[in-house]
Amino acid sequence: NAGVMQNPRHLVRRRGQEARLRCSPMKGHSHVYWYRQLPEEGLKFMVYLQKENIIDESGMPKERFSAEFPKEGPSILRIQQVVRGDSAAYFCASSPGTGGSTEAFFGQGTRLTVV
Amino acid sequence: QQQVKQSPQSLIVQKGGISIINCAYENTAFDYFPWYQQFPGKGPALLIAIRPDVSEKKEGRFTISFNKSAKQFSLHIMDSQPGDSATYFCAASANTDKLIFGTGTRLQVFP
Numbered sequence: 001n002a003g004v005m006q007n008p009r010h011l012v013r014r015r016g017q018e019a020r021l022r023c024s025p026m027k028g029h030s031h032v033y034w035y036r037q038l039p040e041e042g043l044k045f046m047v048y049l050q051k052e053n054i055i056d057e058s059g060m061p062k063e064r065f066s067a068e069f070p071k072e073g074p075s076i077l078r079i080q081q082v083v084r085g086d087s088a089a090y091f092c093a094s095s096p097g098t099g100g101s102t103e104a105f106f107g108q109g110t111r112l113t114v115v
Numbered sequence: 116q117q118q119v120k121q122s123p124q125s126l127i128v129q130k131g132g133i134s135i136i137n138c139a140y141e142n143t144a145f146d147y148f149p150w151y152q153q154f155p156g157k158g159p160a161l162l163i164a165i166r167p168d169v170s171e172k173k174e175g176r177f178t179i180s181f182n183k184s185a186k187q188f189s190l191h192i193m194d195s196q197p198g199d200s201a202t203y204f205c206a207a208s209a210n211t212d213k214l215i216f217g218t219g220t221r222l223q224v225f226p
Binding site: 004033035040041042043044045048056059091099100101102104105106107108109 | 121147149151156157158159160161164204208210211212213214215216217218219
């Protein structure tokens with residue numbers, strides 16, 4: 001049973017470009033959380049999605065950031081017009097839904113560098 | 116209200132010693148308190164977790180102590196090993212909601 005798969009593992013973007021981060025949940029998991037980890041800091045919640053539905057986006061910046069989890073395919077975290085401050089590690093976690101965060105498993109993360 | 120405060124920021128322990136990391140919270144609605152271990156370049160991995168209806172939980176060399184009245188919980192690593200060198204995060208959540216993480220403790224265990 002494959003774990004939570006995130007790709008790419010490393011992503012370099014120039015300022016102003018778009019970044020797309022993908023997260024494929026564990027088999028049987030229908031809920032996805034996205035977290036951001038700035039250097040030397042803890043993980044900060046961004047968004048919680050169920051297939052085709054955003055449950056909680058209270059941690060998402062108001063502009064340039066969006067997330068989706070379509071019926072088919074991975075969850076996508078999209079960052080438009082990236083700035084240097086977006087450089088961070090982005091982690092997703094998936095859960096089967098019933099236990100929420102108590103049954104969540106994390107992926108290896110995507111390390112975004114904005115140059 | 117939503118914060119989880121973690122200390123110390125870094126910890127150096129000799130092999131065989133006890134590592135102790137502390138966390139404190141304010142939100143009394145929190146009902147799940149996990150600890151995660153993270154190695155460089157990897158994602159956080161669940162180490163051990165506790166609910167507020169018990170004061171202690173032990174799994175192998177790892178123990179969580181929980182003090183509900185003080186709103187504090189701690190991780191104890193007994194007989195610390197060099198392989199335990201990693202960053203440790205405490206976290207909390209309410210009603211299976213999103214996790215609120217502490218700022219992390221970088222543990223180094225020297226032989």
